[in-house]
Amino acid sequence: MSETPSTTDIHDIELRSSIDRSLRHPVMFFFASGSIWLVLGILLGFIASAKKHAPEFLDCISWIDAGKVDAAHLSALVYGWGCQAAFGMIIWLMARLTRKECTASGIILVAGHLWNLIIMVGIVTILAGQGSGVTLMAFPSYIWVSLLVVYLMITLWSLVQFQVRDAGHVYVSQWYLLAGLLWFPWILGSAIFFVFASEGHPLMAAAVAAWFKSGVFLLFLLPTALASAYYLAPKVTGRPVYSYNVALFGFWALAFLGPWAGFQRLMGAPIPQFLPYAGAAAMVLILIPALAVGLNILKTIQDQKELAAQSPSLRFTTSGIVLFIIFGVLSFGLNTVPAIKMTQFSYTGYGLDILAIYGVFSLCAFGAIYFIVPRVTRREWLSSRFITWHFFLSLYAVASIVCCAIIGGIIQGQGMEDLSQPFGTMAERSSSYGWGITIAWAFLLVANFVFCLHLLLMWARLGRRSSHPTLLQNHHPESPHGPEGEIDNIGSVNA
């Protein structure tokens, strides 16, 4: 553990370990089952991507044919992995930050099992061709309603913890956690009501579904990831957040812009015309919170580059934050009206989605998992090599997916605008980029298979019993053979 015990904070350490103990089962359950969904979601993503350029691939199995498998892929990734990783992070971070033990871990654990069951039913329904038929909300309506109920069972306790906290300073991570906790039921409830429950215009149903999909990232997964980054960066480096005011500004900028985004997917469709423009403007301006939050966190860990290289949590979190800045820049460039005109119906949107879900959210979530799991299991990670593989394969694979999708999408869009070319030529032009995406998914599958295995071993409490965290690099051993004993963990107490 990162703290050296002294007489003054011995009570603190006891409190922290009792909080960790109270949350061990739900947190580990969310992370472990989330990582299994992650592997499954990536496998489905590989199949879905392969089918886009090689339609005969696995053609004999009709329940994973193209179209259905796309929906199953994104649903598994977002609701199986993303939401569950977020739940694990939320309940642990909120308990640590409010300094309250969790008293409802049994209920949370039961709700976690229900969540998995519902997602499983939902994915099977999609693959059986019995989904809702709404492109961005593919689960049938009863699945969404049950997810909302189970969500409340999982997160209500974190709200209660916040409410009964000891008076005092509310830390920036808590704003993000609290905001995400409140936004998610609001957007999900609205989406259920406007898409499924009430008879409206079919175009508005499509618009609300697009808004919901955008909201799941910008208003739930992203705030959770940023809460974790704001927690880990100061914690691991032992320095305060660079600027409180910039943190405040970044938070309100996201809160102000996030709820408007999503409608840009319907640019040109006959809905009230300001909606797609508002969505596009919000997505362009996302660069502002991305820069504010990103630079604030990067400034916090500046001068601690060695630490960022050694500590898995900090390395993943930093990469996630850098990718958030890149997301802001790309979103700025790709959501101007001429760019949307070109790339609206191409791979580009998918590239941005994957950058958001895997690049930004998941890397931050991995950072949090590498930090939290040793604390709740009281075991250290088994292998720094596994973590290194996971890191580099993840980073390069997600970068390849995003580059291929965005460049391929632009080429696709250019082909579409070139009216002298027949449609078929344009589809062929982008297919090599489709190959690139498929191959990158295969690498991502390997990375997360390693991660999932590592995490499951930790869940089984097979981690190292050691007081030294697993770090990624050994620096300057005094002799060529290093000192006696724990060769892997020389000279650092931080993780």
Add this chain to the structure above:
Amino acid sequence: MTFKAFILGMLATFGLPWLFAIVLPFAEMRGLESPQLDEEGEYYDPGRAERISEGSKIYGQEGCAVCHSQVVRPTYAGWDVHRGEWAGLRASPDQPDDTRRETLPSDYFDEAVAHIGEARNGPDLSNFGRRVEFYQKGKEISAEQWVYLHLYNPRGVKNYKDDQFIPAKSTCPSKRSLFDQVPLYQAGDDALALEANEEGFAVIPNDRGRRLAGYLLSLKKDTLGQPLPKDWTFTREAPKAE
């Protein structure tokens, strides 16, 4: 920041967009009626076959919208009207009127959700039914049969327009789950004209297949032979290649 300020801020930053971008547009769009074709009050009626909503749902469930769009964007948002015959039939000796037009809100009536589409890995389908019917007219394979053959094996059917096989180009999945294999004597008129049928068996579309094909053939977003109202027109000149 106090908790009260936080909650008020949340209500303002989220509540306002929720109200102005979701609730009010939803209410506004809900009351929308079919546009009038002329001043005498004749309404534009898409005149689509019944059971559209079920076919539309199957279209979504099968994930067609992942690769096919259903929107003809106005020229400020894209040059869809000028791309092939996505927006309607162009003037030709068999077809005196140019019926291309942009999408209207009423084009999606009777569907639960408008399938705007995610990407255009395949062509836009706004006027798919119109195109297939027009080009399959008088050929030995009926429009309906063509759709079935395409759904069953997209790379095994000749393109309706130029009679060319499209094996290398099409990446459309074959939706075999929409078809059943039955003994020949049960097949009836809908049996697919496949060359590689198993001895004594035929392939026929099942209920889902029929509804999806019915929906696809109902995709006709031009003017149904009526002259184009003035305010629906757009620049007929295709933009010059840059």
